[in-house]
Amino acid sequence: MPTCFIHPTTLSIIGTSKGLRTALEGCRKAAKENDPVLFQGEIGTGKLLLATYLHDEGAQHDKTLYVVDCAQPHGIIQKLLSEDFNINYFEFLSGGSFYFREVASLSLEDQKRLYHFCLRIEPLKIRIFLSSSQNIHFLMLDKAFDQNLYRYVGQWEISIPPLRQRKEDIPLLIEHLIENLNLRLRKSVQGLTPQAEQILTSYRWPGNIEELEQVLTRAILLGNEPYISQRHLRGYLLSSDYENTINDVMPLDRMEEILLKSALERYGYTLEGKKRAARALNISLATLYNKVKRYNLNE
Template identity: 35%
Template sequence: MTRTKVNILVVDDDISHCTILQALLRGWGYDVTLSYNGRQALEQVRERIFDLVLCDIRMAEMDGIETLKEIKAYNPAIPILIMTAFSSIETAVEAIKSGALDYLTKPLDFDRLEETISRALVHTHQPSAAPSPVSAMQFGMVGQSPAMQALLQEIALVAPSNATVLICGESGTGKELVARALHASSERCDKPLVIFNCAALNESLLESELFGHEKGAFTGADKRREGRFEEAQGGTLFLDEIGDISPLMQVRLLRAIQEREIQRVGSNKTIAIDARLIAATHRNLAEEVAEGRFRQDLYYRLNVVTIEMPPLRQRREDIPLLAEHFLQRYGERNRKPVKGFTPQAMDLLIHYPWPGNIRELENAVERAVVLLTGEYISERELPLSIVSAVVPEVDDAEETAIQPLVEVEKEVILAALEKTGGNKTEAARQLGITRKTLLAKLSR
């Protein structure tokens, strides 16, 4: 089966057996946490989310049945597999009645263990029926990576609602494109989408821009003006860089969101507003709240639904597609018959960390097209920062790749020998194989 990042808690007071299981399960691609008694296991379940618990029955401080009942009382959805060296129908029945999903006997049959874990995880990792995703290209978004597909599914889920959306992510990741996609896929798509950058103006001008003003409200206000909230009536208001507004503007914006009404500067008359609000920021607003720079009540008003934008370095599969997309755009604009990138140039683009994200990639391709004298962009046309960059570390996905079975078996055997002080007979017993079989595997 295709495994996502699954967290398994192993509970056993036999430390050597825990270590062997840890090596085995990690070799199969799982994250593993060890617990050496029931009380510790219960504390860990309360602190972290686990997809499955593998628990021994015979433990000194708190036995497996009691541990099982306590975990199920806290979170009945966690699948728990019980294991014991004392094969007993009565114990098995009691474990199942107490909520265990299945029952395994020691020494464990590793093939049956893997099959049982896979079966246990099926019901917890079944995907829900998803709505039809929006089209990426329709809204200027390019990419086929898992991160992009997840983003498109999220847009499809959120767009039909009227919920306030907070788009978070580094600068240059495409937050405005997501706001446009949300509006275009909503029932408000035939009404205005008003886009406004909150960081572009000082406090007094920002208030006038958002809420409008009456004639004579301040010096230079020679006529009445509608604000962005009024312009977005019936449609969507996208406030970019919301994390940059002043404390006073935070108060006024909070009131507008809560009361669904505004007052123009210089007027006492209230105006009802009907605009869906989408906000975006490159800042970590939770940290801004903790530091006292952003109002907690406004943060909760904005943070109804959060969409996290993946940085470009987390969707490297999309870099060639994006590069070709920008190449075609700027080739046409500059009337240059560009055919593509050299392999060396594309390799540099793929491995560069892109701190400026998609915007930096777009600028790099535009620059290369402008400087190009031939038909293919090479490293000579790329910025020096890209050419001289150090190749980044291996992706997490590569680091956690599933090992071949022979390598997993080797690690488990060596771990068993280490824990038994090189005693092959005892190691074979704990591994559930004969001494002769162990020697044969060692010789190989």
């Protein structure tokens, strides 16, 4: 059976970045219309979450949002695209929304069929959402996306930037996800050590928020400690990306802050620990205190 997704009554969309705010603003504007909408963004960036938000804000809000995954080779999509499919099957969805996930994973032939399916169900007044993690504009240039389908959804396009381009959202998302995971997994994790936080903020997140959620879930399940530390993350982040995190070119003062944090984590925040950290960094204790104050590094 396909996924049938009844919209939640309260949605938590976390983040303050410009990219996310622009996407939300796009949803609010699009919610006033009934035209099809294309959601673009890398995997796990929150396309379905934003479509749910748009659905909730629009005229469809008290109806169902129905998700069809086009990337599933033997899913409902194949039945739905067959010419003899009886569209009356979807009468129950009348006035609601259809969300076709990963539409670019369909063959060109199936994209054409999807376009005709959308036209056939028009009398049911179901709003159409398409999502794609591939850039549809590039696919169009390569003639790998159906022109009619593109024109059909081209009017409203909402793009969500990858997490690495909106790093200011990462700490907020971490806090939100830990809170949710604590409830779900009956744990009481309080947060991350500064070094673990630094790793998660610098990491490239190829799988975006979905990956962040998975990494935190594993760390919480296996860590069994009040704070998630670097130790709990190793092995979960893709190793090459993890290395990039460490080797990334970054401003010198940021690098200094990271090295200070790492020394304090290793030797501790006590007076004795600070003395040892200062010795390891080859600076005086007074300089270390100044820098701790400057970067607000007290535990």
